[in-house]
Amino acid sequence: MPDPDEGFARLWDAHYDDVLGYALRRTDHETARDVAAETFLIAWRRRDDVPADRPFPWLLHVARNVLANEARGDRRRGRLRGRLRGDRATAEPVADIATGLTEGGRIITALRRLSPRDREVLQLIGWEELDPRDAAIVAGCSAKAFSVRLHRARKRLAAVLAELDAEDRPAPVPSLQRSV
Template sequence: MPDADDGFGELWDAHYDDVLSYAARRVDHETARDVAAETFLIAWRRRNDLPADRPFPWLLNVARNVLANEARGHRRRGLLWGRLRDDRDRHAPVADVATGLVESGRIGAALRRLSARDREALQLVGWEELDPKDAAIVAGCSVKTFSVRLHRARRRLAAVLAELDAEGHRPPITSLQGSRQS
């Protein structure tokens, strides 16, 4: 008798935690859980489209799109509440602990000065530890295009870091003690 879920349980077991981590580095934990669940719902619906040899980058591409939809919805809700309360400064997303720690340092300061595309290329390789082929799938482009983006993003990051050093930017050292979630 064939497997009733067509191996989807194995896909879930192999990649759910990684998809959740990917989302949690970009949004708060509760939203990340929703993003991961939505990602696997889409994967279930489109399981015939899943590449058998490399499902993880495909899943991250779906998660990236779900995050983009979430961000658009968040912005729309923020604008709506801003109009209702005449408070336009209320649309900043809640950051997770890892993002808070990274953004408090020199690298975080440099990343904030880069474009979203540059940040995404660097994060896919640095945080998600994807090779250029898998990262290109997530980014929705060819491997050559992604490699060029990554090269340029690294050059821009180096330039921004040099600027920060020239400005004398020295962020305070943050203790990891007490900043972990339980």
């Protein structure tokens, strides 16, 4: 009979850094480490549910859920702090327009303007380099549904990038020539 500790150690060795990287691209370093640790704690508790042939998408799906729980907790704590201070609403952080000066900043700015769902779909393909089938597992949907989401997210990203390009173009300067 295989040793469950040995199998888990192999799972950890093979995927911890990638799960941590996934979390780091979505949150701060300290939270990312907590997310990775929680993901593997869940994997340990649910060892029998981890698919032997494709464990990485399953782990990312778990990490995605852990991140979502963390975000919900942060929002609840923020609302509570606001109520304790007497604030009516808390403002969303404003994107730094200066980051749009470089291509990487331009993409980040564009991604920030998309819905969280569109961002996640594009990041699973672009950042995590998953194929649509594995990304669908992470997103918790069928491969066909994921492909539709990906197509739509790419179209929306292209539209946002076009908007950013239009915002960056300088206004036309009127001609100083005199007509005779």
